[in-house]
Protein backbone atom coordinates (compact mmCIF):
# COMPACT_ATOMS: atom_id res chain seq x y z
CA UNK A 1 0.00 0.00 0.00
CA UNK A 2 1.04 3.62 -0.15
CA UNK A 3 0.09 6.90 1.42
CA UNK A 4 -1.71 8.32 -1.59
CA UNK A 5 -5.36 9.38 -1.29
CA UNK A 6 -8.11 6.79 -1.74
CA UNK A 7 -9.92 6.91 -5.06
CA UNK A 8 -13.52 7.21 -6.22
CA UNK A 9 -14.12 5.66 -9.64
CA UNK A 10 -16.69 7.47 -11.81
CA UNK A 11 -18.23 4.91 -14.18
CA UNK A 12 -18.20 1.16 -13.87
CA UNK A 13 -17.87 -0.09 -17.44
CA UNK A 14 -15.02 -1.12 -19.72
CA UNK A 15 -12.82 1.95 -19.35
CA UNK A 16 -13.30 2.08 -15.58
CA UNK A 17 -12.31 -1.56 -15.20
CA UNK A 18 -9.11 -1.07 -17.25
CA UNK A 19 -8.16 1.88 -15.05
CA UNK A 20 -9.03 -0.04 -11.87
CA UNK A 21 -6.80 -2.90 -12.98
CA UNK A 22 -3.84 -0.52 -13.46
CA UNK A 23 -4.46 1.32 -10.19
CA UNK A 24 -4.99 -1.76 -8.02
CA UNK A 25 -1.83 -3.25 -9.50
CA UNK A 26 -0.03 -0.15 -8.24
CA UNK A 27 -1.43 -0.65 -4.75
CA UNK A 28 -4.05 2.09 -4.93
CA UNK A 29 -7.26 1.81 -2.95
CA UNK A 30 -10.58 2.34 -4.75
CA UNK A 31 -13.21 2.94 -2.08
CA UNK A 32 -16.26 3.51 -4.28
CA UNK A 33 -17.49 3.04 -7.82
CA UNK A 34 -20.23 5.36 -9.09
CA UNK A 35 -22.32 3.92 -11.89
CA UNK A 36 -26.06 3.87 -12.59
CA UNK A 37 -25.62 0.34 -13.95
CA UNK A 38 -24.96 -2.94 -12.16
CA UNK A 39 -21.23 -3.61 -11.75
CA UNK A 40 -21.55 -7.06 -10.20
CA UNK A 41 -20.47 -8.78 -13.43
CA UNK A 42 -17.09 -7.08 -13.23
CA UNK A 43 -15.08 -8.96 -10.58
CA UNK A 44 -12.52 -6.17 -10.41
CA UNK A 45 -15.11 -4.20 -8.42
CA UNK A 46 -15.84 -7.02 -5.94
CA UNK A 47 -15.72 -5.58 -2.44
CA UNK A 48 -15.82 -1.95 -3.64
CA UNK A 49 -18.82 0.08 -2.46
CA UNK A 50 -21.19 0.78 -5.37
CA UNK A 51 -23.33 3.91 -5.63
CA UNK A 52 -25.77 4.45 -8.48
CA UNK A 53 -26.01 8.23 -8.40
CA UNK A 54 -23.34 10.89 -8.87
CA UNK A 55 -24.85 12.60 -5.83
CA UNK A 56 -22.93 10.02 -3.77
CA UNK A 57 -19.67 11.80 -4.68
CA UNK A 58 -20.74 14.65 -2.37
CA UNK A 59 -20.41 12.25 0.58
CA UNK A 60 -16.63 12.33 0.09
CA UNK A 61 -14.68 15.48 0.87
CA UNK A 62 -12.53 16.81 -1.98
CA UNK A 63 -9.71 17.10 0.55
CA UNK A 64 -9.79 13.40 1.41
CA UNK A 65 -10.16 11.61 -1.92
CA UNK A 66 -9.25 11.87 -5.58
CA UNK A 67 -11.59 11.04 -8.44
CA UNK A 68 -10.83 8.80 -11.40
CA UNK A 69 -12.59 9.53 -14.66
CA UNK A 70 -13.66 6.02 -15.64
CA UNK A 71 -16.07 7.20 -18.33
CA UNK A 72 -14.60 6.46 -21.75
CA UNK A 73 -14.83 8.74 -24.76
CA UNK A 74 -16.19 7.68 -28.11
CA UNK A 75 -17.05 10.14 -30.92
CA UNK A 76 -19.78 12.62 -29.96
CA UNK A 77 -20.10 11.41 -26.37
CA UNK A 78 -19.88 14.44 -24.07
CA UNK A 79 -20.33 12.69 -20.69
CA UNK A 80 -16.64 12.22 -19.86
CA UNK A 81 -15.79 15.89 -20.34
CA UNK A 82 -18.99 17.07 -18.66
CA UNK A 83 -18.35 15.11 -15.45
CA UNK A 84 -14.68 16.11 -15.42
CA UNK A 85 -15.58 19.78 -15.65
CA UNK A 86 -18.42 19.54 -13.13
CA UNK A 87 -16.31 17.93 -10.40
CA UNK A 88 -13.16 19.96 -11.13
CA UNK A 89 -15.26 23.11 -10.62
CA UNK A 90 -16.40 21.71 -7.27
CA UNK A 91 -12.76 21.43 -6.18
CA UNK A 92 -12.18 17.70 -6.71
CA UNK A 93 -8.88 16.55 -8.19
CA UNK A 94 -8.75 13.82 -10.81
CA UNK A 95 -5.93 11.30 -10.45
CA UNK A 96 -3.32 11.04 -13.21
CA UNK A 97 -2.98 7.45 -14.35
CA UNK A 98 0.24 6.10 -15.83
CA UNK A 99 0.43 2.33 -16.32
CA UNK A 100 3.56 0.76 -14.93
CA UNK A 101 4.58 -0.50 -18.37
CA UNK A 102 3.92 2.77 -20.22
CA UNK A 103 7.02 4.64 -21.40
CA UNK A 104 7.05 8.36 -20.64
CA UNK A 105 10.13 10.26 -21.73
CA UNK A 106 11.59 12.38 -18.94
CA UNK A 107 11.34 15.25 -21.45
CA UNK A 108 7.59 14.80 -22.03
CA UNK A 109 4.88 16.72 -20.17
CA UNK A 110 1.79 14.96 -18.83
CA UNK A 111 -1.01 17.16 -17.45
CA UNK A 112 -2.62 16.17 -14.17
CA UNK A 113 -5.67 13.90 -14.80
CA UNK A 114 -4.33 12.47 -18.09
CA UNK A 115 -4.48 8.69 -18.48
CA UNK A 116 -1.65 6.74 -20.15
CA UNK A 117 -2.60 3.08 -20.35
CA UNK A 118 -0.66 -0.15 -20.74
CA UNK A 119 2.24 0.09 -23.24
CA UNK A 120 1.42 3.67 -24.17
CA UNK A 121 4.54 5.51 -25.36
CA UNK A 122 5.05 9.26 -24.99
CA UNK A 123 8.28 10.36 -26.58
CA UNK A 124 10.58 13.27 -25.87
CA UNK A 125 9.14 16.77 -26.13
CA UNK A 126 5.53 15.55 -26.32
CA UNK A 127 2.72 17.13 -24.28
CA UNK A 128 -0.48 15.40 -23.14
CA UNK A 129 -3.40 17.56 -22.00
CA UNK A 130 -5.78 17.20 -19.07
CA UNK A 131 -8.45 14.50 -19.08
CA UNK A 132 -6.93 12.93 -22.23
CA UNK A 133 -6.75 9.15 -22.70
CA UNK A 134 -3.73 7.60 -24.39
CA UNK A 135 -5.09 4.09 -24.71
CA UNK A 136 -3.35 0.71 -24.76
CA UNK A 137 -0.33 0.53 -27.05
CA UNK A 138 -0.78 4.01 -28.56
CA UNK A 139 2.40 5.80 -29.71
CA UNK A 140 2.76 9.57 -29.37
CA UNK A 141 6.03 10.46 -31.04
CA UNK A 142 8.42 13.31 -30.34
CA UNK A 143 7.13 16.87 -29.94
CA UNK A 144 3.44 16.04 -30.42
CA UNK A 145 1.04 18.42 -28.67
CA UNK A 146 -2.14 16.60 -27.60
CA UNK A 147 -4.74 18.93 -26.08
CA UNK A 148 -7.32 18.33 -23.37
CA UNK A 149 -10.20 15.81 -23.58
CA UNK A 150 -8.71 13.73 -26.43
CA UNK A 151 -8.95 9.97 -26.80
CA UNK A 152 -6.09 8.35 -28.68
CA UNK A 153 -7.43 4.80 -29.05
CA UNK A 154 -5.46 1.53 -28.86
CA UNK A 155 -2.43 1.18 -31.14
CA UNK A 156 -2.90 4.53 -32.87
CA UNK A 157 0.40 6.00 -34.11
CA UNK A 158 1.04 9.74 -34.07
CA UNK A 159 4.30 10.56 -35.84
CA UNK A 160 6.37 13.53 -34.73
CA UNK A 161 4.99 17.03 -34.15
CA UNK A 162 1.31 16.21 -34.57
CA UNK A 163 -0.92 18.75 -32.82
CA UNK A 164 -4.54 18.29 -31.75
CA UNK A 165 -7.23 20.63 -30.49
CA UNK A 166 -9.60 19.81 -27.66
CA UNK A 167 -12.01 16.88 -27.88
CA UNK A 168 -10.23 15.06 -30.70
CA UNK A 169 -10.86 11.33 -31.16
CA UNK A 170 -8.28 9.20 -32.99
CA UNK A 171 -9.51 5.66 -33.55
CA UNK A 172 -7.74 2.36 -32.99
CA UNK A 173 -4.84 1.65 -35.36
CA UNK A 174 -5.10 5.04 -37.07
CA UNK A 175 -1.83 6.59 -38.28
CA UNK A 176 -1.23 10.34 -38.31
CA UNK A 177 1.78 11.47 -40.34
CA UNK A 178 4.25 13.99 -38.99
CA UNK A 179 3.47 17.72 -38.65
CA UNK A 180 -0.29 17.21 -39.10
CA UNK A 181 -2.68 19.48 -37.21
CA UNK A 182 -6.10 18.18 -36.12
CA UNK A 183 -8.60 20.81 -34.96
CA UNK A 184 -11.13 20.70 -32.11
CA UNK A 185 -13.62 17.82 -32.00
CA UNK A 186 -12.38 16.21 -35.21
CA UNK A 187 -12.46 12.43 -35.60
CA UNK A 188 -10.00 10.10 -37.30
CA UNK A 189 -11.78 6.78 -37.79
CA UNK A 190 -10.20 3.49 -36.79
CA UNK A 191 -7.59 2.26 -39.24
CA UNK A 192 -7.39 5.53 -41.21
CA UNK A 193 -4.13 7.15 -42.31
CA UNK A 194 -4.19 10.93 -42.09
CA UNK A 195 -1.80 12.79 -44.40
CA UNK A 196 -3.41 16.26 -44.38
CA UNK A 197 -4.61 18.61 -41.65
CA UNK A 198 -8.15 18.07 -40.39
CA UNK A 199 -10.69 20.85 -39.75
CA UNK A 200 -12.72 21.13 -36.59
CA UNK A 201 -15.73 18.84 -36.27
CA UNK A 202 -14.84 16.84 -39.39
CA UNK A 203 -14.25 13.10 -39.73
CA UNK A 204 -11.54 11.39 -41.74
CA UNK A 205 -12.44 7.85 -42.80
CA UNK A 206 -10.09 5.15 -44.06
CA UNK A 207 -9.80 4.80 -47.85
CA UNK A 208 -11.09 1.36 -48.74
CA UNK A 209 -8.92 -0.64 -51.11
CA UNK A 210 -11.85 -1.11 -53.53
CA UNK A 211 -12.24 2.65 -54.07
CA UNK A 212 -9.26 2.91 -56.40
CA UNK A 213 -11.03 0.58 -58.83
CA UNK A 214 -14.32 2.49 -59.03
Ligand code: JB2
Pocket residue numbers: 010011012013014015016034035036037053054070071072073074079
Ligand atom coordinates in the same frame (compact mmCIF):
# COMPACT_ATOMS: atom_id res chain seq x y z
O1 JB2 B 1 -24.03 9.91 -15.57
C1 JB2 B 1 -23.30 8.96 -15.30
C2 JB2 B 1 -23.20 7.81 -16.14
N1 JB2 B 1 -23.78 7.45 -17.32
C3 JB2 B 1 -23.28 6.23 -17.63
N2 JB2 B 1 -22.53 8.96 -14.16
C4 JB2 B 1 -21.71 7.93 -13.84
N3 JB2 B 1 -21.02 8.01 -12.70
N4 JB2 B 1 -21.59 6.85 -14.61
C5 JB2 B 1 -22.32 6.80 -15.74
N5 JB2 B 1 -22.39 5.85 -16.68
C6 JB2 B 1 -21.60 4.61 -16.60
O2 JB2 B 1 -20.56 4.67 -17.56
C7 JB2 B 1 -22.37 3.36 -16.95
O3 JB2 B 1 -23.14 2.94 -15.85
C8 JB2 B 1 -21.21 2.41 -17.25
O4 JB2 B 1 -20.71 1.86 -16.06
C9 JB2 B 1 -20.17 3.33 -17.85
C10 JB2 B 1 -20.03 3.18 -19.35
O5 JB2 B 1 -19.44 1.93 -19.57
P1 JB2 B 1 -19.20 1.34 -21.01
O6 JB2 B 1 -18.48 0.04 -20.84
O7 JB2 B 1 -20.48 1.36 -21.77
O8 JB2 B 1 -18.27 2.39 -21.74
P2 JB2 B 1 -16.89 3.01 -21.28
O9 JB2 B 1 -17.12 4.48 -21.32
O10 JB2 B 1 -16.38 2.42 -20.05
O11 JB2 B 1 -15.89 2.58 -22.42
C11 JB2 B 1 -15.96 3.05 -23.73
O12 JB2 B 1 -14.84 3.87 -23.97
C12 JB2 B 1 -13.56 3.21 -23.79
C13 JB2 B 1 -12.46 4.21 -23.94
C14 JB2 B 1 -15.99 1.72 -24.45
O13 JB2 B 1 -16.51 1.83 -25.69
C15 JB2 B 1 -14.62 1.06 -24.51
O14 JB2 B 1 -14.60 0.07 -25.55
C16 JB2 B 1 -13.47 2.04 -24.76
N6 JB2 B 1 -12.21 1.34 -24.58
